[in-house]
Amino acid sequence: DGGITQSPKYLFRKEGQNVTLSCEQNLNHDAMYWYRQDPGQGLRLIYYSQIVNDFQKGDIAEGYSVSREKKESFPLTVTSAQKNPTAFYLCASSIGGSGGPETQYFGPGTRLLVL
Amino acid sequence: AQSVAQPEDQVNVAEGNPLTVKCTYSVSGNPYLFWYVQYPNRGLQFLLKYITGDNLVKGSYGFEAEFNKSQTSFHLKKPSALVSDSALYFCAVSRLHSGGYQKVTFGTGTKLQVIP
Numbered sequence: 001d002g003g004i005t006q007s008p009k010y011l012f013r014k015e016g017q018n019v020t021l022s023c024e025q026n027l028n029h030d031a032m033y034w035y036r037q038d039p040g041q042g043l044r045l046i047y048y049s050q051i052v053n054d055f056q057k058g059d060i061a062e063g064y065s066v067s068r069e070k071k072e073s074f075p076l077t078v079t080s081a082q083k084n085p086t087a088f089y090l091c092a093s094s095i096g097g098s099g100g101p102e103t104q105y106f107g108p109g110t111r112l113l114v115l
Numbered sequence: 116a117q118s119v120a121q122p123e124d125q126v127n128v129a130e131g132n133p134l135t136v137k138c139t140y141s142v143s144g145n146p147y148l149f150w151y152v153q154y155p156n157r158g159l160q161f162l163l164k165y166i167t168g169d170n171l172v173k174g175s176y177g178f179e180a181e182f183n184k185s186q187t188s189f190h191l192k193k194p195s196a197l198v199s200d201s202a203l204y205f206c207a208v209s210r211l212h213s214g215g216y217q218k219v220t221f222g223t224g225t226k227l228q229v230i231p
Binding site: 031040048050088090099104108 | 124147149151156157159160161164166205209211216218219222223224
């Protein structure tokens with residue numbers, strides 16, 4: 001069963017705590033993305049990665065960090081520096097490097113709540 | 116810079132009636148345009164995209180979209196709405212940057228409510 005999985009479905013963060021959101025894909029895609037979704041604001045890009053061992057900041061990277069050690073995995077860490085982390089986080093992937101517009105495939109999302 | 120506007124936060128339509136969800140865009144160069152749908156507490160699903168060619172694009176679940184270059188619009192349409200079409204719809208514009216990175220900008224979304 002191909003696709004993108006995200007875990008956990010719900011995540012609770014305490015003040016001053018770092019938390020990590022998992023994203024795994026078995027689509028053999030090179031490009032992966034993290035978005036944050038807030039009500040009425042659409043999706044905003046946090047980080048993206050075009051290839052293994054490479055990633056770039058998106059529009060709202062402050063307070064977040066990522067790694068891309070394996071092609072199929074792109075975990076996102078929400079650090080204590082992110083003061084307003086409550087949101088729905090979406091991971092996506094696309095084939096990458098096609099030279100044209102690429103359809104993005106999304107995971108089911110992780111909802112992060114602050115205790 | 117690139118941007119997408121979805122002027123309606125919510126669209127209500129009776130089941131069986133035609134539906135339209137509006138989208139306008141701004142981007143330099145040729146636009147690549149997408150529509151995605153999101154059901155509650157789920158990720159986005161691809162519906163259709165416009166790259167070039169025919170201005171009427173057909174997609175999944177009976178949806179289609181009309182590209183209008185002069186009006187910079189890409190409205191989503193369906194001839195006969197179903198209750199199961201009720202969801203959040205996102206328009207997006209894409210542009211390739213140097214290094215091959217595809218920057219995608221999403222609209223704020225339009226909630227479609229189909230009334231039985």
